[in-house]
Amino acid sequence: MNERILGYTDRLSAVPGDVVEFKISAPLQGKFKARLVRLICGDDSPEGPGLKLEKIDSAIDGAYPARQQPILAGSYVWVTARQPFDLPNFTVQAMVWPTLPGNGKPQAILGNYDAATGSGYALFIDENGCLAFRAGKNAPVSTGVKLLSRHWYEVYAVFDAGTGRVTLGHNMMLSYHGIPASVSETFTLADPVGEGGRFLIAAWNDDKFATAHYNGKIDGPRVSARALKAAEIERLRDLPLDVELAQHVVAAWDFSRGISTVKVSDVSGNRHHGRTINLPTRAMTGWNWDSSDFDFRSKPEHYGAIHFHDDDLYDCGWRTDFSFEVPEGLKSGIYCAQIWQKDAQGNKTEDFVPFFVRPPRGTATAPLALLIPTASYLAYANHQMISSWWFEELSSCKFATMSEVDRYLEEHESFGLSVYDEHTDGSGVCYSSHLRPILNMRPKTDLWQFNADTHLTDWLEKLRLPYDVITDDDLHAEGVECLRPYRCVMTGTHPEYYTKQMLDALQTYTNGGGRLMYMGANGFYWRIAYHAGLPGVIEHRRAEDGMRAWFSEAGENFMSFTGEMSGLWARNGRPPNMLVGNAFAAQGFVNAVPYHRTEASRDPRAAFMFEGIGDEPIGDFGTVGGGAAGWEVDRADTRLGTPPHALIVAAATDFPDSYHWVNEEMNHTHSAVNGDTNPRVRCDMMFFETPNGGAVFSTGSISYGGSLAHSDYKNNVSRLTENVVKRFVDPTPF
Structure with missing residues (x-):
C-alpha cells in the first residue's frame, strides 16, 4: 500500500x-x-x-x-466468455518465449484457474522455471525440466476426465546437443477440476483480481474440447486451422490481428474474443519470424506474439x-x-x-504560446535511471544521488515505468501513460523536464510578458491550427519526443511566417506515436542508433499503435536541424559553461538580440550546472539541414571530458570522443529567418532556462531572451 x-x-x-x-x-x-x-x-x-x-x-x-x-500492475488477456472453457476433456497449448523462468513465482500461460476458490485449470511455469499444470484443488504437477530463457517452445497440457490423467509437455523450436528437444510427462489427478473463473492468458484469477503474471511472449494460444494427441497438437500450430481438427477447437487466438488495438481475436469461428489489460507490447516477432520482413504490416502472420510483463501499467483505474x-x-x-x-x-x-x-480552441489571450512538452514528460514518467549505475555514474561521471522521489519509486514497484526503463525481464519499455501518479511531473522535484520548464513560466511572469500555455497533446490532435493564433511559440527545455503530426505542424507554422523559440536541447530527437483510441498514452521503440537506454529487438522497430518506424527522427529523414537549425551533439551532467559571442553576432540581422549586452560571457551562472550551456547541448550542421543563412551568434565549446559526443555520429569508437578533445562537442546559439517573415531562435542547451532568474532576473541571458521575445511577437516581418 x-x-x-x-x-x-x-x-x-x-x-x-x-x-x-x-x-x-x-x-x-x-x-x-x-x-x-x-x-x-x-x-x-x-x-x-x-x-x-x-x-x-x-x-x-x-x-x-x-x-x-x-x-494493479501486470498485463494479460481477458477473454469475455466463461462457460465455453468449463470442459470435461480439453487440450490447452501455446507457443511461448519465457523471459524470466525460475524467478520464484508462478507465471500463468493460459487457463481459467481461480486461486481464491481453488477451481479451474491453468498451464503455467512454476517457481523453478518448469512447465507445470494445476487443476482444481489438486497439487500442481510439473515436468521438472527448466525452460531456457528467450527460447521458443510449444507447450501443452492434455486432460482426459475419464481417466483423470493429464499429459504435460513441451517441444523446443531450437534444439541443442545434450538437451532433450521434447519433454512429456503424464500424471493422474485425484480431485475434479471444478468450474473456474475468467479465462485469462498470461495471468490467472485470484477472485476479481489477476495474479501470477507471465513474463515473455505468447503466440498462437489454443483451447480444444478434446484430449489431443501429440501430432494433432503440432498440426494446430499454424493458421488457418487444420480442417479435420477445427471442429474440436473452442478458441484459437491470432494476436497478429488488431495489433493497433486492445482487441484479441478468436479465429476459430466461435467468437471467443478478448482484450488486453495494461497494454502488453504488441507487434512482436512470433515463433515463426524468419527475418524475411521487418514491418509487421507487410507480414502480420510473423508477428503473432504479444510480450507480457508483470510490471506493465496503462491505467490505474x-x-x-x-x-x-x-x-x-x-x-x-x-x-x-x-x-x-x-x-x-x-x-x-x-x-x-x-x-x-489553455484558452478556448482557435483563440489566444496573448501573442506568445509556451508549448508544454507533455509527450516528453510521459517518456520520462517515473523513470528510474538514477538507480542504473551505468547511466548515472558512467554516463554522468558522478556518483548517483537519489532523491526522495527516486527512493520512493525504488521501494514501490507498481507505479509503471518510463520508456527509459527496462521491465522486470530486461526488455525495454515501449508504452507510457499519464493515467497513474507521475511522481517526477511535480514541483519540488529535480530540475529536469517538468520542473525545469517552470523556470520559463517564472521568468515570463516576472517580466510580465503575456503568454498562453498549450501542450503536445493539443499539438498532436489539432496540428498547425493549434499554433495559428500565436505570433510566437516557445518550446520547453527538453522537447525530445515528437510525432509526425507535431513535427509537421511546427514546420508548417515556421514556413508560414510563425516565430519559434527553441529553449532547450536534444529536441525533436525521437519519433513516437499516440494511440488513436486510448487516451493519454505514447509509444516509442529505440530503433537504429541514438543515445539509448535500451534497444529494440530485431524486427521490432515499428510502432504497434500506427505502424510507423520509430527511432531517431534523423534516421527517419527529419533531422532536427531542418526545423530549428541545431541537433543533439553531446551530454554531460556535472557542470555547465557560458556562451561566447561570435563574429556573426555583429551581423545587423541579429542586432536586436544583443541590445544592452556587451562582449562578456553569456550565462556564466545558473541553477542547472552553474552555466547557461550544458546538461545536453545541440550543434549546427549544414549537412543535416541547418539553413545555410543561419547565424551562429554565440557558442560554448569549453566542455570538460565528462561531456560525451552522441554515438549516432560515430562510425566506430575511438579516443577523441569527449568534450575537451572533440570540436563537435559544442553548443550553438542560433538565429535564422524562415519564409513569409518568420524566424527561429535556438538556445541549444537544456541548462539555459536555469540562468534566467540569476541576480533577480537582471542578467545577460534574461536580457537576450527578452529581446528575442519582444521582437518575435512584433508583427513586423523579418
Whole structure:
C-alpha cells in the first residue's frame, strides 16, 4: 500500500468548459484536503528562484473522504466468455518465449484457474522455471525440466476426465546437443477440476483480481474440447486451422490481428474474443519470424506474439474523488490540485497533481504560446535511471544521488515505468501513460523536464510578458491550427519526443511566417506515436542508433499503435536541424559553461538580440550546472539541414571530458570522443529567418532556462531572451 497521498487526472490539457477528474489515493483514515493553485515556479532548491504558487479560489477547495486505491500492475488477456472453457476433456497449448523462468513465482500461460476458490485449470511455469499444470484443488504437477530463457517452445497440457490423467509437455523450436528437444510427462489427478473463473492468458484469477503474471511472449494460444494427441497438437500450430481438427477447437487466438488495438481475436469461428489489460507490447516477432520482413504490416502472420510483463501499467483505474470544471476566464497556465493529509502527530503528506489550462480552441489571450512538452514528460514518467549505475555514474561521471522521489519509486514497484526503463525481464519499455501518479511531473522535484520548464513560466511572469500555455497533446490532435493564433511559440527545455503530426505542424507554422523559440536541447530527437483510441498514452521503440537506454529487438522497430518506424527522427529523414537549425551533439551532467559571442553576432540581422549586452560571457551562472550551456547541448550542421543563412551568434565549446559526443555520429569508437578533445562537442546559439517573415531562435542547451532568474532576473541571458521575445511577437516581418 502507498504511504503517501497520491493522485492523477484523466486529462492533462483542458479548455474552459472541460471537466478535469481527479483520482486520489489517501493513506490516512478520515479526510484529505484539496485546493487549486496556479504554479509559477517549482524550483525550491537553495540556488533556485523558490517555490511560487498562486492560490486560486475554486469549487474543489475543501475536505474529501479518504480512501486508498490500489495500483494493479501486470498485463494479460481477458477473454469475455466463461462457460465455453468449463470442459470435461480439453487440450490447452501455446507457443511461448519465457523471459524470466525460475524467478520464484508462478507465471500463468493460459487457463481459467481461480486461486481464491481453488477451481479451474491453468498451464503455467512454476517457481523453478518448469512447465507445470494445476487443476482444481489438486497439487500442481510439473515436468521438472527448466525452460531456457528467450527460447521458443510449444507447450501443452492434455486432460482426459475419464481417466483423470493429464499429459504435460513441451517441444523446443531450437534444439541443442545434450538437451532433450521434447519433454512429456503424464500424471493422474485425484480431485475434479471444478468450474473456474475468467479465462485469462498470461495471468490467472485470484477472485476479481489477476495474479501470477507471465513474463515473455505468447503466440498462437489454443483451447480444444478434446484430449489431443501429440501430432494433432503440432498440426494446430499454424493458421488457418487444420480442417479435420477445427471442429474440436473452442478458441484459437491470432494476436497478429488488431495489433493497433486492445482487441484479441478468436479465429476459430466461435467468437471467443478478448482484450488486453495494461497494454502488453504488441507487434512482436512470433515463433515463426524468419527475418524475411521487418514491418509487421507487410507480414502480420510473423508477428503473432504479444510480450507480457508483470510490471506493465496503462491505467490505474482509480475512482474519481472530485472534479473541476474549468471556468470561463481562468487564466491560461500550469495548475495543480494541492492535496494533503496530516496524521495525529501533525506529520504532513502532500502531492501536487498538475494539469494545463489553455484558452478556448482557435483563440489566444496573448501573442506568445509556451508549448508544454507533455509527450516528453510521459517518456520520462517515473523513470528510474538514477538507480542504473551505468547511466548515472558512467554516463554522468558522478556518483548517483537519489532523491526522495527516486527512493520512493525504488521501494514501490507498481507505479509503471518510463520508456527509459527496462521491465522486470530486461526488455525495454515501449508504452507510457499519464493515467497513474507521475511522481517526477511535480514541483519540488529535480530540475529536469517538468520542473525545469517552470523556470520559463517564472521568468515570463516576472517580466510580465503575456503568454498562453498549450501542450503536445493539443499539438498532436489539432496540428498547425493549434499554433495559428500565436505570433510566437516557445518550446520547453527538453522537447525530445515528437510525432509526425507535431513535427509537421511546427514546420508548417515556421514556413508560414510563425516565430519559434527553441529553449532547450536534444529536441525533436525521437519519433513516437499516440494511440488513436486510448487516451493519454505514447509509444516509442529505440530503433537504429541514438543515445539509448535500451534497444529494440530485431524486427521490432515499428510502432504497434500506427505502424510507423520509430527511432531517431534523423534516421527517419527529419533531422532536427531542418526545423530549428541545431541537433543533439553531446551530454554531460556535472557542470555547465557560458556562451561566447561570435563574429556573426555583429551581423545587423541579429542586432536586436544583443541590445544592452556587451562582449562578456553569456550565462556564466545558473541553477542547472552553474552555466547557461550544458546538461545536453545541440550543434549546427549544414549537412543535416541547418539553413545555410543561419547565424551562429554565440557558442560554448569549453566542455570538460565528462561531456560525451552522441554515438549516432560515430562510425566506430575511438579516443577523441569527449568534450575537451572533440570540436563537435559544442553548443550553438542560433538565429535564422524562415519564409513569409518568420524566424527561429535556438538556445541549444537544456541548462539555459536555469540562468534566467540569476541576480533577480537582471542578467545577460534574461536580457537576450527578452529581446528575442519582444521582437518575435512584433508583427513586423523579418
